[in-house]
Amino acid sequence: MDFTLNDEQRQIYDYGAQLAQKFDNAYWLDHARRHTFPKEMFQQIAEDGFLGIMVPEEYGGAGLGMTEMALFMEGTANHGIPLLMMVVGPTMSLAHIASHGTEFHRRELLPAACRGEIQFCFAITEPGAGSNTIKATTLARSKGNRFALTGEKTFITGADVSDYCLVVARTKPHTEVSRKTDGFTLFAVDLKKKGVEMQRVKVSIPLPEEQWTLFFDEVDLGPEDIVGEVDDGFSILFDSLNPERIILAALCCGIGRFALRKAVVYACERNVFGQPIGAHQGVQHPLAKAHTAVEMASLMTRRAAWEFDNKLSAGASSNMAKYAAAEAGIEAVDAALQAHGGSGFTEDTGLYELYPLVRLLRTAPVNRELCLSFIGEKVMGLPRSY
CATH class of the missing domain: 1.10.540.10 (Acyl-CoA dehydrogenase/oxidase, N-terminal domain)
Structure with missing residues (x-):
């Protein structure tokens, strides 16, 4: 590579x-x-x-x-x-x-x-299923060569500014399939269709994009709305989910660098006890440690992207990148805040608002525990934990 x-x-x-x-x-x-x-x-x-x-x-x-x-x-x-x-x-x-x-x-x-x-948004998460997509209940019921979509998706980023939503639905309930991954179909749903409603999820994180719950009530869909093959959507789903991990890892690395750059400028300019605070190892070492973590996560992110582009199995690298980058992003923003002292929490600095975002990405859209379970089982050969 x-x-x-x-x-x-x-x-x-x-x-x-x-x-x-x-x-x-x-x-x-x-x-x-x-x-x-x-x-x-x-x-x-x-x-x-x-x-x-x-x-x-x-x-x-x-x-x-x-x-x-x-x-x-x-x-x-x-x-x-x-x-x-x-x-x-x-x-x-x-x-x-x-x-x-x-x-x-x-x-x-x-x-x-x-x-x-x-614009497009993406809908997979459900209130009752969470990360266990297999138990999704949003159902596109067959009606001849058409479908009636009914169900609920939540934490849908930017649904209010989107025209279409790529929806992961079941075309067969999980109780009626021989393999648990069978019966999934992806649809590009026009959000202006009759039967689509949305409700804002009030997330206490400063972000330009809001989160929404989408409700589908007998939404009429046809062959023209299907993405991929009917009942075989799960086999292509990771064409979306691995890129999601990779792209969010990249975001975390960038935010970490941005926060550390602000911290370095401040630590070089802020003088206490006759010298810049950046000269003190108590300030310098956490920033250097966070910088190292960000750069290592960035390399793993590029490896995952390279594997995906070369049609290699990118699951291991994608999960490691997502885990490492979210942790590195949190560490970087936290170290930058600590270096700024009280000024790090002021609106003028604009630093603290980054912390809820990187902290969110430890938990969503795939939490660190699932990343670690994937690494433990699929990479290291440990027994399945869920």
Whole structure:
């Protein structure tokens, strides 16, 4: 594996600095505090061609891979601009539809999404199932060659600003299948359809994107809405879930770097007892330790992306990257806060608001315990724990 960036990848990674000249961390933070989606910044990203990084050129995208998407996310987060809509839309939904969608999806929806004219969100989590997707109860009941979708999905990022949602549903209840992974189908659901309603989930984290619960009541779906094959959705689901782990790992690494950079500036300028506080090992060592953790997590993230792009089994690296990056992000923001002392908790510094985000990513969308269980069983050969 060669992790040296080519010229195009370097430009993608450095794009965050360019974007931050107009839409900087202060812009992001203002929208995060008001829970208002940054439409102008998202449209700028669309105009610059980054919504379709993982979409083939024939469908309006750049025809690149997971590596470039991770570099984009890490590069923007390096400058304090983490965008969760880039996770659920361009990474999880658009790339998946490009690989498994119908001609209508590819020819009509993907080009519009790459231009920023429509947006996608992703729905898998249910109130009663949580991380145990096998027990999902949202059911698309067959009615001839059509389906009636009924059920509930929760913690759906950005549903209010989305036009379509990639929904993971059962077309056969888990009690009626021989293998527990059978009977899943993915649908691209138009959120304007009759029978779709949503309710905000009030999450106490400053973010531009809000969380929603989606309710489906006999929503009419047809063959044109199916992504992949009926009853065989689980086999392609990890085309979305491993990228989710990778892209969020990249986000955590970027946020960690952003926080540490602010801490270094402060520690060099702040003088106490006749010298900069950064000269004291009690300040310096936690920052250096966090920096090391972030850089190691970043390398694992790039390895996972490389494996995914090369069609290798990326589950182990994706889970290790997600676990390591979330822990490193928390450590970095915490060390940066401690270095700032009381000023780290002021609104002027804008540092404390990053902590709830990285702490969230230890728990969601896949918690660290499940990552560790995957590593223990699938990588190390320990007995299955769940």
